[in-house]
Amino acid sequence: NLARGMELTGVNQLWVADITYLHLAEQFAYLAVVLDAFSREVIGWALELHLRASLAVDALKMAISARVPVPGSLIHHSDRGVQYACTSYSDILHGHGIQPSKGGEPL
16 A cells, blocks of 8 residues: 555645446446545546446546656555456556555545
């Protein structure tokens, strides 16, 4: 857990990702979000009727496109869920020089 104890001084130092569900009238929808921990701003999101890895990947791609982080300057923290541990998600983080951090408990 690289995020524990970080003292943030600006944006694009720590992003936090999570998935929640929305109970609709006849089904569930799933919302993946990426937050900038300093500004508490939602910088990426995706909404789908499934929990496949592409849900989290789409939210991450939106965040990267919106913020264009400098390689090596950012930690991305999430839980240990399969959406965040899959190869496609890890490859995107690595390809943009973003350091992954995993935890089992909230920050």
